[in-house]
Amino acid sequence: MPFTKNQIITLEIEALSNDGNGVAHKDGQAVFVPLTAPGDVAEVRIVKPMKTYAFGRVEKLLTAGPGRIKQDCPVAGPCGGCGLRHISYEAECAAKTQFVRDAFARLGKLDVPVLDVLGAPDTDRYRNKVQLPVGTDENGHIVTGFFAGRSHRIVACTDCKLQPAWMNELAARACALLEENGITAYNEETHTGRVRHLYMRQGWHSGQRLLCFVVNGNGLPNEAEICATLQKEFALTTILVNRNSERTNVILGRRTRTVLGPGVIEDTLAGVPLRMGVHEFYQVNTPAAEVLYAKAREYAGLKPDDFLLDLYCGMGTIGLSMLADCKRLVGVEVVPQAVEGAKETAARLGLDADRADFRCQDAGAAAAQLAAEGARPDVIVVDPPRKGCDEAALTAIAEMAPRTVVMVSCNAATAARDAKWLTEHGYKAVEVQPVDLFPRTKHVECVVKLVWE
Numbered sequence: 001m002p003f004t005k006n007q008i009i010t011l012e013i014e015a016l017s018n019d020g021n022g023v024a025h026k027d028g029q030a031v032f033v034p035l036t037a038p039g040d041v042a043e044v045r046i047v048k049p050m051k052t053y054a055f056g057r058v059e060k061l062l063t064a065g066p067g068r069i070k071q072d073c074p075v076a077g078p079c080g081g082c083g084l085r086h087i088s089y090e091a092e093c094a095a096k097t098q099f100v101r102d103a104f105a106r107l108g109k110l111d112v113p114v115l116d117v118l119g120a121p122d123t124d125r126y127r128n129k130v131q132l133p134v135g136t137d138e139n140g141h142i143v144t145g146f147f148a149g150r151s152h153r154i155v156a157c158t159d160c161k162l163q164p165a166w167m168n169e170l171a172a173r174a175c176a177l178l179e180e181n182g183i184t185a186y187n188e189e190t191h192t193g194r195v196r197h198l199y200m201r202q203g204w205h206s207g208q209r210l211l212c213f214v215v216n217g218n219g220l221p222n223e224a225e226i227c228a229t230l231q232k233e234f235a236l237t238t239i240l241v242n243r244n245s246e247r248t249n250v251i252l253g254r255r256t257r258t259v260l261g262p263g264v265i266e267d268t269l270a271g272v273p274l275r276m277g278v279h280e281f282y283q284v285n286t287p288a289a290e291v292l293y294a295k296a297r298e299y300a301g302l303k304p305d306d307f308l309l310d311l312y313c314g315m316g317t318i319g320l321s322m323l324a325d326c327k328r329l330v331g332v333e334v335v336p337q338a339v340e341g342a343k344e345t346a347a348r349l350g351l352d353a354d355r356a357d358f359r360c361q362d363a364g365a366a367a368a369q370l371a372a373e374g375a376r377p378d379v380i381v382v383d384p385p386r387k388g389c390d391e392a393a394l395t396a397i398a399e400m401a402p403r404t405v406v407m408v409s410c411n412a413a414t415a416a417r418d419a420k421w422l423t424e425h426g427y428k429a430v431e432v433q434p435v436d437l438f439p440r441t442k443h444v445e446c447v448v449k450l451v452w453e
């Protein structure tokens, strides 16, 4: 019998599902309850009954599970960011290890060892980039915050614990300056108003700071004064304005203008020097990304004469971080600014195109072209977006048959699917290492080692 809406039932939470919800079973049906911990016993209201499962909400916590802790953020949950701030970091790591194990066993149907997650060096204030939507609160004040889960309603947040304090302070100051200057926040429904997002980035090792106003229209009234004030108060390296006048959920528009400073910030990642603006993908948790890259390098097991192909390479950081171990690197990435950044880094490192070459191309198309040209990489690293690798890329990888494939992924479900595909085309999955790049959220990264059999 399906549950009925608003029915109240008592449940004991058994585990966390891979989207961070607690899972319990009653009368043979699964009930998913956000913001619960394994071992919690709670009275739960059914809010969304489906045919064979349901979603519920805690009405009353009767007994707290052993990993539950006091939540230290008033908007965790509604803001859609920290889904796991109510459990200890130890419990979070155990849950994330299980998410990845489940994905590889159930979705990938792979009998591969999945190691315990490598925890992050910092669990708070670790983000090097934020994109805060700008809106208007019920009193007419300009606020920044986050979109509530699965919605475009802004939940105001003045002290997000995932981002450095200066980013929170700058957001509050920028809102005050916008109000003082009579500048409005963008309204998605009416497509009116000016400022859509505040985008901030920090070079983790360099300390350099970038701010970008994402604006509906061409810049801000009193732009020079506002930017000069913020640059002085927050020691900003550069300030940009990005123009986005489209009716779209995509945050950045195509045109970005530099108001102050060089337009980019510099940093290093795993020893690789980088210069970045706003369009390039860059791992958001620098120290944890360095742990991830070290694991990828170990799994790659490169030899001095090897040819390494880095697909979905962003600014080329993974490949460049292991280039000292091999002879030649080719990186493929679809975002032109990222490829320019990779080429610039290679030039700064004194690497010519025979040693490190970067191509602005679709990964599947580039891999197919390389396979057709008879390229035979010894090791291929793939680090695709959440949707995973295109089948064209996987097909070309199997055709080129490198000794080792290292798959880096922020989505264990698609990594398991792609690893399964490769195991059906000549590879054996040897080991999976989850790495926590996103503490206090439901997200987890993983690295997979596959070898040609």
Ligand SMILES: C[S@@+](CC[C@H](N)C(=O)[O-])C[C@H]1O[C@@H](n2cnc3c(N)ncnc32)[C@H](O)[C@@H]1O
Binding pocket: 281, 282, 283, 311, 312, 313, 314, 315, 316, 317, 318, 332, 333, 334, 335, 338, 361, 362, 363, 364, 383, 384, 385
């Ligand atoms: C998860 S990021 C990894 C970037 C890089 N490996 C790193 O560690 O910074 C995925 C990258 O794939 C790129 N990308 C997305 N679709 C692509 C495609 N079809 N072909 C090539 N690159 C793509 C994105 O622009 C992004 O830079």
